[in-house]
Amino acid sequence: MLKWVQGAYQVLLLILFSALGDLIKRILHTPIPGSIFGLLLVFTLLFLKVIRLEWLETGASFLLANLLLLFVPSAVGIIQYQHLMEAEGVRIFLVIAISTVLVMTITGWTTERLSRKREQKQGLRLWS
Amino acid sequence: MVMISGFILTVLVYAVTKRMYRTLHFVLFSPILTSLLLLVFILASFHLSYRTYNQSASWLTDLLKPATVAFAIPLYKHFHILRKHAAEIVSGIAAGVVTAISSSVLLATSMHLQASVVNSLAPRSITTPIAMDVAREVGGVPVMTAVFVILTALIGLLAAPVVIRLLHIRSPLAQGTLYGTGAHGIGTSRAFEIGGLEGTISSLSMILAALFTLVLAPLGVPLLHQWLEFHIRM
Numbered sequence: 001m002l003k004w005v006q007g008a009y010q011v012l013l014l015i016l017f018s019a020l021g022d023l024i025k026r027i028l029h030t031p032i033p034g035s036i037f038g039l040l041l042v043f044t045l046l047f048l049k050v051i052r053l054e055w056l057e058t059g060a061s062f063l064l065a066n067l068l069l070l071f072v073p074s075a076v077g078i079i080q081y082q083h084l085m086e087a088e089g090v091r092i093f094l095v096i097a098i099s100t101v102l103v104m105t106i107t108g109w110t111t112e113r114l115s116r117k118r119e120q121k122q123g124l125r126l127w128s
Numbered sequence: 129m130v131m132i133s134g135f136i137l138t139v140l141v142y143a144v145t146k147r148m149y150r151t152l153h154f155v156l157f158s159p160i161l162t163s164l165l166l167l168v169f170i171l172a173s174f175h176l177s178y179r180t181y182n183q184s185a186s187w188l189t190d191l192l193k194p195a196t197v198a199f200a201i202p203l204y205k206h207f208h209i210l211r212k213h214a215a216e217i218v219s220g221i222a223a224g225v226v227t228a229i230s231s232s233v234l235l236a237t238s239m240h241l242q243a244s245v246v247n248s249l250a251p252r253s254i255t256t257p258i259a260m261d262v263a264r265e266v267g268g269v270p271v272m273t274a275v276f277v278i279l280t281a282l283i284g285l286l287a288a289p290v291v292i293r294l295l296h297i298r299s300p301l302a303q304g305t306l307y308g309t310g311a312h313g314i315g316t317s318r319a320f321e322i323g324g325l326e327g328t329i330s331s332l333s334m335i336l337a338a339l340f341t342l343v344l345a346p347l348g349v350p351l352l353h354q355w356l357e358f359h360i361r362m
Contacts (some may be wrong), residue, residue, distance in 0.1 A: 011194060014194035014195075014197050014198055015193075015194045017194070017197050018193040018194045018196070018197045021193075021197065022193075031261060031262075031265060031342060031346075032339070032342060033196075033257055033258050033261055033342075034193070035192075035193040035194075035196035035197055035257060035258075036196070036258070036335070036338070036339065038193070038194075038196070038197040038200075039196055039197050039199055039200045039203075039335065040200075042197055042200035042201075043200040043203060043204055046200065046201075046204045047204065047207075053201065053204070053205070056198075056200075056201055057201055059198070060198035060199075060200075060201040060202075061201075063191065063194060063195040063198045064195065064198055064199070064202070064317070064320075066142075067195055067313055067314075067316070067317045068142070068146075068158070068159050068160045068163075068314060068317055069138070069139065069142045069159075069163075069188060070188050070189065070191050070192045070195055071160055071192070071256065071278060071281075071313065071314060072138050072141075072142060072160065072163045072164065072167065072185075072188065073134070073138060073181075073182055073185035073186060073188050073189050074189055074256055074274040074275070074277070074278060075160065075163075075164045075275070075278040076138075076164060076167050076168060076171070076178065076181065076182075076185070077178060077182070077271055077274055077275050078164070078168070078275045078278075078279075079168055079171060079172070079178050080178050080271065081272060081275060084245070084272075088241055088242075088245065091236075091239040091240075091241055092236075092241065092245065092249070092276070092279075093279070093283075094235070094239065095232060095235045095236045095239060095241070095249060096232075096249070096252060096276060096279050096280050096283055097283050097287070098231070098235055099227075099228060099231040099232045099235055099252075099253075100253070100280055100283050100284050100287055100310055100311070101287050101291060102227050102231050103224045103227045103228045103231070103253055103309060103310045104224075104284065104287060104288055104291045104306045104309075104310035104311075105291055105295065106223050106224055106227045107220045107221065107223060107224030107227075107302075107305050107306050107309040107310060107333075108220070108291060108292065108295055108297045108302045108303070108305065108306035109295055109297075109302075110216075110219050110220040110223045110224075110305075111216045111217060111219070111220030111299070111301050111302035111305045111306070112295070112297050112298070112299055112301075112302035114215060114216035114219055114220070115213065115216045115299045115301050115302060116299070118213075118215075118216065
């Protein structure tokens, strides 16, 4: 029970930080979303030891563990595009599928090659 | 009651599908996919509109903002690894972002999709709240982008294990950048199931990919359109 109260309180803190991020965005007039400023703010405060990990850790794990739930309502939004999906759904699906496989191939390959190169150079292994 | 039903319904359906995924551990039973199918079925059977549903379900979408802020915690905890491997991680993500934007626009145009759909597809590879902002910037429709972002992640969840196996990707760094750049937040929650390091690299990739896209898309998308127009006229 105590864990729940603590978690809820920490989620409220994270909401506060995201609101602060929105405020920073509004002051700077940038297209960068407020939540990114909120993230950088929390990271900086942790780094400078102004705030402690325990103050946010439970709330953060709670949100991140249920991240998929937060995406569900936007996914259900697909029902608004029934006509578009009937007319162009197959082509849209193909674009997304081919492009996603390309992105994963190029990203994974680049990082893998570079980390193997470093491993050979330094003789250290991060995995076995 | 109708006012809060979308919220309650979503949480209930998610709780059930998450439990189901725990027993049937298979990507096709990922709670995001099964919840989506169940909710669409329920809304259609009871003739409920998305607007009615989303009145309260949108509270969950609003929580994506503090959830993005929450990524500061794993980032901070694993910062030493990130600093040590910055070159590999950043190069992989940058290559992925350029691929995501250019291949989406080029493929969509070559398949004769209308301009608003092409532009809505351009930021499809990054996390929802930022993708919607980018869509507005490049002449797409934000709500349509939100749907494409989810489709990307669903396809990505199925494609990632195959790509990893075929390319013999063994390093946790590469698996992390692959999931985070290719399937954003949903890919990241899958990467955390593989391991803490994979998940952290994936969340960093998701954040950096979003930032890169934010800068690159507004410049790159018009350039791609110009290039395509020039070559079609030739």
